[in-house]
Amino acid sequence: MPLSLSDPNWYPIASSEDLPFRHVYQGQLLGRELAVWRADDGNVNVWENRCLHRGVRLSIGINEGQELKCQYHGWRYANQSAGCTYIPAHPADAPARRIENRKYPIREAFGLIWSAANDDQAYAPFPGSDGHDWFALRPMPVNATPEDVVAGLARLAPDDEPADLLPALVVRVGGVTWFVQPVDAGRAVIRGLLPEKPADELATLRHYNELLTKLRDRLERAAARKPAPEPLQPVFEKVSADLSTMPDIAVPRGNTLTVVVKRKWQSADGVIGFELADRDGKHLPTFQPGAHIDVHLPNGLVRQYSLTNGPGDLSRYVIGVKAESASKGGSKVLVETVREGDLLQISEPRNNFPLRRDATRTVLIAGGIGITPLLSMARFLDKSSLPYELHYFTRNDESAAFSSELGVLHGHVERHAGLARDAIRAKVAAVMGPYQFANHVYICGPGAMLEMVQQVAADLGWPDEAVHFEYFQNDKVIDSSSAFDVELARSAMTLHVPAGKTILETMREAGLTVPSSCEQGACGTCLTTVMEGEVDHQDVYLNKTEKASNTCMMTCVSRAKSDRLVLDI
Template identity: 40%
Template sequence: MTSKTISVRVVEKRRAALDICLFEFERMDGKVLPSFSAGSHIDVYLPNGLVRQYSLCNDPARTDRYQICVLLDPNTRGGSKAMHELVDFGDELQIGEPRNLFHLASGNHEVVLLAGGIGVTPLMAMAWQLLAQDAKFHLHYFARSAERTAFHDLILRSPLREKVSFWFDNDTTTEKPSVADILRRAAEDSHAYACGPLGFLKYVRDTCEQIQWAHLHYEAFTAAPAEDGDAFAVRIKSTGEMVEIPGNQTVVEALARKGIEIPVSCEQGICGTCLTKICDGIPDHRDQYLSDDERARGDQFTPCCSRSKSSILVLDL
């Protein structure tokens, strides 16, 4: 656990939709929480020892509380199950400070928000921020059904109701537009922001490529599975030991087999727990944690999923 964690209490836990729970946190010491910008996420340290990342979905102008929504994923690796079953009202948790890799771009342009299922969470914060700025925007919310749609009733009761369109898979009475239809109706210099499952994002990205859409920003709600790659070697700076990294193993896995442990949490390149300094070599970044500038420096990487473009990577271990 890092030194920048914050002790919070769960002050609300309620059903937001079928298989979706909403949680609200307040600081244990009663102070205000760190300010955040729309698109930010926090690390949540769970009772079972896991660390998971969840987007903040409340209005960024409000810092007395943080709000997240968690889908009970049928393919959970333990995170969403722990949030639903082990975290209750009144519990104390540790969270990390907000981190944003999914910023709203500056400028006086129209904004199109494209949400796929629970991927709506960072886009809700964007919607609140854009509403406060009196910006021109619209949120298109794609979901399986109304009962599986987080914030459905809240949106209908709020000033956002005129800014949101719901598109349900089980609605046979309304013709659902394609993403191409939606973007073609927007101004040419509009910026689109998409978040959702990998399949939804692929659909959005492929569409933008086909229609030559210029301004797309996106964030995956789940990380892509780690891909195999070419074999390479890791040299441990402190000992000089060389460890071969097969194409079908991560650096973390290969080092663990040699008794060299690197702390991990998410194992998907999202949380940064395993971030390791590089002394020499060229990393092949496959994470969602580092910024473009941090990647360009090439002096650190996430060994849980990232690999090497050079034959040898020297690590500060």
């Protein structure tokens, strides 16, 4: 029976104990090399052993606990989803949402790690597995064809008690169940299970190890006399168009996921925590620190909430909601009417607040509910052992949320309760200090605090690109009274933008496909390069320096001060 690349069977590919924390195991199944690693939360990942950037083996990469870091250019991939969370060559940007490594199905059972070449067959425990406390033997790699290895194992049986040959290369001889992992056409690993833990574990392990060593030597001598089989030639699928191109419309509003409210609790005075999970227990999409989701509320409103999760924590999303929010009917609905067990529609995570991981010093400043994205950032920095300090300003001790989550961080976390406005300002100034190269500050909190910290930062000589903050919405009144022409350089087209219509709308009417998302100048999706003309910036996405450079604009709200704009579209 020749091996098939599309064999749907599940095979053991490692022992549980092969996967200590912070290790990357190198495995192979049916010709495909695998990088297998256990995250700090216990979850085991089985991925193609190839970084999709430059093809370097991920098995030489670094298991950072909840992310795997490629050794070559440092791309980070998240536990569970294998989604890319950080690209060091683009430290200020959030990686495209869809970059994701190839992963294989995984199950941990009976002291072994099981996987399959594809998802065609659901995992089922091997026959007779019930009711035993299985004990894994030392695996034995053999350079022989898997079928010859199966035959060799069967010959271990005494004549009066022949071996049981089961499907998927399983041989039962006496009390031992032997699994043959088909590594490649000419290579296999024998993995044995005893139904109970033996009295003298070490002696038993040695006994079977000796038995298998002799069997291996016999099988390899026999294999050396035969022509070596051609290795399997797995086809490495090309990166899909989805992955390698920009999506036409970045995040259509209607593209939602249904999640269930797993837990709702009072995290602090005035802060309610919500834990949202997939209904079938699958993992949720990849996110990066600073990311938020849109939550579609029962009353039809859509509100944005930052994720508080740490790296590779995709089993649930945890958000914090301010109970007495001024937003009429927004957070109020969540707090008052949504209960545990309810279903909610959310968007995939988006990130307008990306965290650089190349700073020599990172200062996180949170005000009130603004702790949520900064908690996520602190957790990422913490796992990567990067230096950071987190300052959390609250009205009083009782309103400090996520205390236990903050308590387990290793970085410098300081709470400041009940400070008056001037005292907060003085504290922020003292904490930030004069600007030094490669320092970055991230602020999230009430609008007044955002402006105050920006002012303090400017006074201390911090450049705009070192001061990071996020607006979820543009509260400014958009002035759309101007009328002007836009010349689209790449499309060789000149369009007239009349008063009352946006550049984006005008371009769409002319048949162009242009990405956009929030359409209120807050999310950054429609960012466009400006080649000529003077921009009338009305967004809250670009910072002062970017606006002053006059080289880019948001076409959803911003307009022209000049009669004509030339855009790189």
